[in-house]
Amino acid sequence: MFTLQRKTKGEALFDLINTIGMILICFITLYPIWYVLVNSLNEGTDAMRGGIYWWPRVFSIENFKAVFESAGIMTAMGVTVAKTAVGTVAHVFFTAMVAYAFSRRGLIGGKIYILLGTITLFFGGGLIPTFLLIRDLQLLDNFLVYIIPFLFSFFDLIIFMTFFREIPEGLEEAARIDGASDWSIFLRIVLPVSMPVIATIALFHGVWQWNDYFTGMIYINNTDLQPIQTYLYRVVAQSSSNQMMVAVQGSAGTQTVTSQSIKLATMVVTTLPIVFVYPFLQKYFVKGMMIGSIKG
Amino acid sequence: MNKELPLQHVQPTPSSPKRKWWRKLYTQRHIQTMALLGVVWMIIFNYIPMYGIIIAFKDYDIIRTISEAPWVGFEYFREFLEDDNLMNVIRNTIGISLIKLFIGFPLPIIFALFLNELRSVKFKKFVQTISYLPHFLSWVVLGGILATWLADVGIINNILLWLNIIDQPITYLAEPKYFWTIIITSDLWKELGWSAIIYLAAISSVSPEMYEAATIDGAGRFQKMWYITLPSIKSTISILFILAVSGVLNSNFDQILVLRNSLNDSASNVIDYYVYQTGLLSARYSYSAAIGLIKSVIALILLLIANGITKKLNDTSLF
Numbered sequence: 001m002f003t004l005q006r007k008t009k010g011e012a013l014f015d016l017i018n019t020i021g022m023i024l025i026c027f028i029t030l031y032p033i034w035y036v037l038v039n040s041l042n043e044g045t046d047a048m049r050g051g052i053y054w055w056p057r058v059f060s061i062e063n064f065k066a067v068f069e070s071a072g073i074m075t076a077m078g079v080t081v082a083k084t085a086v087g088t089v090a091h092v093f094f095t096a097m098v099a100y101a102f103s104r105r106g107l108i109g110g111k112i113y114i115l116l117g118t119i120t121l122f123f124g125g126g127l128i129p130t131f132l133l134i135r136d137l138q139l140l141d142n143f144l145v146y147i148i149p150f151l152f153s154f155f156d157l158i159i160f161m162t163f164f165r166e167i168p169e170g171l172e173e174a175a176r177i178d179g180a181s182d183w184s185i186f187l188r189i190v191l192p193v194s195m196p197v198i199a200t201i202a203l204f205h206g207v208w209q210w211n212d213y214f215t216g217m218i219y220i221n222n223t224d225l226q227p228i229q230t231y232l233y234r235v236v237a238q239s240s241s242n243q244m245m246v247a248v249q250g251s252a253g254t255q256t257v258t259s260q261s262i263k264l265a266t267m268v269v270t271t272l273p274i275v276f277v278y279p280f281l282q283k284y285f286v287k288g289m290m291i292g293s294i295k296g
Numbered sequence: 297m298n299k300e301l302p303l304q305h306v307q308p309t310p311s312s313p314k315r316k317w318w319r320k321l322y323t324q325r326h327i328q329t330m331a332l333l334g335v336v337w338m339i340i341f342n343y344i345p346m347y348g349i350i351i352a353f354k355d356y357d358i359i360r361t362i363s364e365a366p367w368v369g370f371e372y373f374r375e376f377l378e379d380d381n382l383m384n385v386i387r388n389t390i391g392i393s394l395i396k397l398f399i400g401f402p403l404p405i406i407f408a409l410f411l412n413e414l415r416s417v418k419f420k421k422f423v424q425t426i427s428y429l430p431h432f433l434s435w436v437v438l439g440g441i442l443a444t445w446l447a448d449v450g451i452i453n454n455i456l457l458w459l460n461i462i463d464q465p466i467t468y469l470a471e472p473k474y475f476w477t478i479i480i481t482s483d484l485w486k487e488l489g490w491s492a493i494i495y496l497a498a499i500s501s502v503s504p505e506m507y508e509a510a511t512i513d514g515a516g517r518f519q520k521m522w523y524i525t526l527p528s529i530k531s532t533i534s535i536l537f538i539l540a541v542s543g544v545l546n547s548n549f550d551q552i553l554v555l556r557n558s559l560n561d562s563a564s565n566v567i568d569y570y571v572y573q574t575g576l577l578s579a580r581y582s583y584s585a586a587i588g589l590i591k592s593v594i595a596l597i598l599l600l601i602a603n604g605i606t607k608k609l610n611d612t613s614l615f
Contacts, residue, residue, distance in 0.1 A: 010516070011517070014413070014517055015413075015415060018410055018413055018414065019414065019419070021410065022410070022411070022414065022419070022423045025407075025423070025427065025488075026422075026423055026426045026427070028485070029426050029427055029429065029430060029485065029489070030426060030429075032441050032445065032485075033429070033430075033433075033441070035441075035444075035445070035451065036440075036441050036444065039444070048449075050449040050450075050454065051454070053451070094333070094334075094337075097330050097333070097334075098330060098331060098333065098334030098337075100327075100330065101327045101328070101330035101331035101334070102331060102334070104324075104327055106320070106324075107324065107327060107328075107331060108317070108320060108321055108324060108328070109328075109331070110331075113331055113334070113335055116335060116338055116343075117334075117338060119342075120338060120342040120343075122542065122596070122599065123346060123592070123596075124342065124345065124346065124592070125342070125344070125345020125346045125347075125348050125349055126345070126349065126571070126585065126588035126589070126591075126592065127568075127571050127572060127575060127576070127584070127588060128348075128351070128571065128575040128576075128581050128584045128585040128588060129344075129345040129346070129347075129348025129349055129351065129585060130341075130345045130348075131575070131576060132348055132351075132362075132581065133340075133341070133344055133345055133348060149341055151337060152334060152337045152338070152341075154338070157334075181326055182326035182327045182330070183326055186330070207432055210434075211432075211433075211434030211435075211436075212434075213434065213435075213436050213550075214549075214550065214553070218572075218576055229434050229436045229437075232436045232437065232440065233436045233439075233554065236436060236439055236440040236443065236554070260444075263440060264440070264444070267437045267440045267441070270434070270436075270437060271433055271434075271437050274432045274433070275429070275432070278429070278432050279425060282425065286493055286497065
C-alpha cells in the first residue's frame with residue numbers, strides 16, 4: 001500500500017473511497033451466492049419462515065441428501081458430466097485441428113476457407129432452420145446433439161490460429177526433416193506446446209457445456225438424456241411465478257425438506273464444480289481473453 | 297517425372313503451373329483433409345441453416361421438404377406487420393438491448409479504470425477474482441437465486457419493508473414494470489468483472505513513462521485516466537463496441553427465458569422468445585423463420601451503424 005511517492009490529502013481520500021467501493025462491489029457480488037448456500041444448509045420448513053441471512057439457523061444436510069438420493073437429478077448430473085467431458089475434448093481437438101490446417105502458410109484455398117468462416121461470425125440461419133437441420137440429421141433425442149453441432153467454432157479457431165502462428169517455424173521444420181507427417185506434427189509437436197491456449201478454450205467451452213440448458217430443452221424430450229441445467233430450468237424457471245412449497249419428510253425422519261430447499265441445494269450442487277475449478281484456471285483465461293479479443 | 301526437380305530452374309512450359317499446383321495439393325493432402333473436415337462442418341452446420349432461411353418465403357410444413365414447399369413471397373413478413381404482438385416485441389427487444397448497451401458497455405470500462413487505480417496488487421487480484429465469479433454461473437442458477445431474492449418473503453422485500461419504503465411485499469417477477477430493471481441489473485452483476493478483464497489487459501500495456509511524465513506535469517488521477525488511459529485503450533474499446541452492437545440483439549435470450557413468465561410477458565417478450573414460441577412451441581416454422589430473418593436484418597444494420605460511428609470517432613479523435 002505504501003509508495004515512495006508523496007501522497008496528497010486528495011490522493012489519500014481517493015484511495016480510501018476507491019477501496020471502500022471495491023469492497024462493496026465484492027460484497028454485492030458474493031452475498032447472493034452466500035445467501036443461497038446458507039439457506040440450502042438450513043432445515044427446509046424452518047427456512048420458509050425467512051430471515052436467514054448470515055448463517056444457517058437450523059443446520060441440516062437433509063436437502064443435499066435428498067438431492068443425491070433423487071434418481072432424476074443424478075441421471076441429469078451424469079449426462080452433464082458426460083457431455084461436458086466428451087464435448088470439451090472433441091471441441092478442442094477438432095477446432096485445434098482445423099485451426100492448425102488453416103494457419104499453415106501456402107495452404108491451397110486457405111483464403112476462401114477463412115472467408116467462409118468469417119461470414120459465419122456475422123450471419124447465421126437462426127433457431128428454426130437450425131432446428132430443422134438437427135431434426136433431419138436424426139439428432140433429436142440423441143446424446144450426440146450435445147457434441148456434433150458444437151464440435152467447431154470459428155471464433156475459437158481465431159484464438160488457436162493466433163497462437164499457432166507464434167510457434168517457431170524451426171520446430172516444425174526439424175520434425176519434417178525427421179520424416180514426420182502433418183498429422184504427427186500436429187499431434188506430437190503443435191498440441192503439446194499449445195497447452196495455454198488449449199486450457200483457455202477448454203475452460204470456455206467446458207463452462208459453456210456445463211451451463212447450457214437450451215440444447216437439452218429444445219432437442220431432448222427423453223428425461224434420461226436431459227442435463228442438470230435443463231432439469232433445473234424445468235424446476236426453477238417454471239415455478240418462479242407460483243412459489244409453491246411442498247414439505248416432505250426427510251430421510252432421517254425428524255427433519256423435513258421442502259421443494260424450495262431442494263431447489264437451492266440443487267443449485268449449489270450444480271454450481272460447486274465450476275466454483276472449485278475456476279480459480280486454478282484463472283491465469284489461463286485472462287491470457288486467452290487477451291489473445292482472442294485484442295488480436296482477433 | 298524424374299525430370300521434376302531440374303524443371304524448376306528452366307522456363308516453365310505452359311502446362312507446368314497446373315502440374316505444380318496438383319503436386320502442391322498432393323503434398324498438402326493431410327493438411328487439406330484437416331481443413332476440409334472443418335469446411336464440411338461449416339457447410340452443414342452454418343451454411344445449410346442459412347439456406348434454410350428461404351422457408352420464410354415459402355409455405356413450409358413438416359410433410360414436405362424445403363424445396364417442395366410452394367413460394368409465398370413476403371406473405372409471412374406482411375403477417376408479422378399485422379401481428380398484434382409486433383409493437384410489443386420490437387419495443388422490448390430494442391429497449392432492453394439499448395439500455396443494456398448504454399449501461400452495460402461503459403460500466404466495465406469505468407470499473408477497470410478504478411480497479412487499475414488500486415495500489416495493492418494483492419487486493420486488485422482479490423477484487424478481480426471475485427468479480428468474475430458470477431460469469432461462471434448459469435442463467436438457470438442465477439434465475440433461481442433471483443427468484444428467491446425477489447419472492448414475497450425474499451430479502452429485497454424484507455429490507456424495503458424494514459426501511460418503510462414499501463408497506464406491502466411486491467411480487468417483482470410478476471410485475472412487468474420491474475422486469476427491465478431486473479434484467480439489466482442482474483446482467484451487470486453477472487458480467488461486470490468479466491467484461492472488465494479485457495480493458496485491464498489493455499490498460500496494463502500502457503507505458504508507465506507516460507504516467508510518470510504526466511505526474512511531473514502535475515496531472516491528477518482523473519486527468520491521467522482521461523488524457524492517458526482512455527486514449528491508449530481507444531482501439532480496444534472500438535473493437536469491443538462493434539462486437540457489442542453486433543451481438544446486442546442476441547444477448548438476452550438465455551436470461552429472458554429463465555426470468556420470463558406469463559405475468560410479465562408484456563415486458564419480457566422479445567423477438568428471440570417470440571421466434572421460439574411461434575416456431576418451436578406452435579410449430580409455425582415459416583412464420584417464425586420470417587421473424588428471425590427480420591431480426592438478423594436489424595442486427596446487420598446495427599453492426600454497420602456501429603462500425604460507421606467508431607470509424608468516425610477514431611478519425612475525429614473524440615478523446
